[in-house]
Amino acid sequence: MNKKRTTLKDIANVLSISTAAVSKALNDDARISVKTKKAVKQVAKELNYQPNHLASALRKGKSKLVGVIVPRTNSHFFSSVVESMEGVLNKAGYNIIITQSNESFEKECNNIDTLLYLQVDGIIASMANETVDLSFYEKIKSNGIPLILFDRGENDLNVDYVGINDYASSHMIIEHLVAQGCKRIAHIGGYRRTRIFNNRIRGYIDAIKKHDLPHDDELLIESSLTLEDGRQQIKKLLALKNRPDAVYVASDYAALGALQVLKEKNIKVPEEIKLVGFGNEPFTSLVTPSITSISQHSKQIGKLAADTFLSYVEKDVVEQSLNKIILDSELIIRDSSK
Amino acid sequence: MNKKRTTLKDIANVLSISTAAVSKALNDDARISVKTKKAVKQVAKELNYQPNHLASALRKGKSKLVGVIVPRTNSHFFSSVVESMEGVLNKAGYNIIITQSNESFEKECNNIDTLLYLQVDGIIASMANETVDLSFYEKIKSNGIPLILFDRGENDLNVDYVGINDYASSHMIIEHLVAQGCKRIAHIGGYRRTRIFNNRIRGYIDAIKKHDLPHDDELLIESSLTLEDGRQQIKKLLALKNRPDAVYVASDYAALGALQVLKEKNIKVPEEIKLVGFGNEPFTSLVTPSITSISQHSKQIGKLAADTFLSYVEKDVVEQSLNKIILDSELIIRDSSK
DNA sequence: TATATTTGTTTAATCGATTAACCAAAAGTA
């Protein structure tokens, strides 16, 4: 058990030089002779030297840590975004700290505090469903730390954002359903206060109008989009005197809940009611019938969010124009809608 | 934009006292008067003081960070374990850094290096499928950092472990299948080198023998247990001249792959072949037919792993006896086996 | 030869919080 870690001093002592020289040698400073560098690196290896990250971060004022906040990690979309983000950031010498809000505003605030406390160099986040109060995000900005939002963003918050074109996605879905002959299309959406869900709702309404289809209030529902919630909302739609012949659900999880209920009630999908989800979670292709959904290019989103962060820290730009990156989505047509 | 963070010095200047006094006041040192403490806390709040974690960690030699390594986060089991672990550790003042190995040995080694580099106070890990070489884990131990393994552990590594009784779980499954009238039970298992999979295989074999059922070599398959792998292996079993009437798969993901193939080939589950998975992932109850599986008490595992870590750091025990915690599992019977 | 430049390194300050050691003033005790 080697109790103590090797420090610069230990190496310096062995070679009878200063710690400054050792530090510079390890960092390949031009002013250190090749001979010394070799010797230092040799000894460093022998003593199994590992730099003290805390000390270096303290001194340099940079922790080389990026905080990530996601609603949850056990969704394929988020875990996939994070994975791709991690790849890009690791390559640039950054490590990431993943935290989950579990869709809770309180937890999200805690996470932000924690990340600030850990002195992260930046925060990449996707907001919880509950979040309306943006003061904690303002706090990040006022701390001078780069903040990049993805997927779940906010219009009022003037920060960089990476996401897909939700408005256009709704259009694609409605076009597809219309092409399948649907005449009465319902939408189980998220809460309007969240930008992406608002855009999906707007897209739905505009597309419906464009095709001169009925857009009764009863066909548009705002919800929390959990699986359980999907179950509840579809029941409401089924209870209508004038049932829809298609339902576009703004989340795959809620769509799955809806599908469960439809199957329990022996309503044929897609024959009687067509169903479309959102997010292209893996299970959409696994259930019976498989669920038509929108693919969000998670890998791409992760990469772009990471790149945006890096663009802030790599070059020390003071005032950089805001990036709002909107990717095109893709409709994956499966059994539930054809 | 407040460029600079508030430091102890800033507070000290306002009150014309020493930074030492400020530090002690904030930490409720007994030698500081109530009056001073109040004043300090007041100013700290006004200036929005946030302690510099890096400095404090450097000085105290403790980062209050716990590193977590999981094969992947987008599995319900792992994300659930992590969530419960996080709750316990946060309460004790620790933050966690989540890293994923993606079942890759190389990535796992990198993760360990990263965590050591970040000076975590402990590491809680579940090993990648690929991992055979334990030298990196030895490295953690030789750095004097507590290491706790869960689920995917190793017998050779003499460290704390939290998991379920895999051997007994296999027995429960076989008992159940036998009770359902199965006479020829196959097992798609993991690689024997991994402790848990080895135990599941041993349990399978012993239970089969106990019931005087055939235990041909062709009925026992070792695999990587991915979804795709489940597809491949079930095909092998279906190609046998003497097909099994039940298949026990050591992972829900692989079981799902198997189920897909069975459905594609129009083989009725459970009528022609009964199927049992392992892990009780949420999708097991969502697919048709729903899949019988073993619940692993993920919340409990996370809590116990965290507690074990805390038992090391809270009290400064030098030599503590090793904890090997084995929980009972639960068989969740669903449509695929009845 | 005298001076300027380059090379290679050392010294010392610094990042911010903590803490061992020290000290002055107030309060208690003989």
Place this chain on the structure above:
DNA sequence: TACTTTTGGTTAATCGATTAAACAAATATA
């Protein structure tokens, strides 16, 4: 009164790495 103890701080060192500034020796230039 004289001495001890307690109270409430202050000083200064420290954690380990980095870096601006200083400096000696070697080399180049005039």
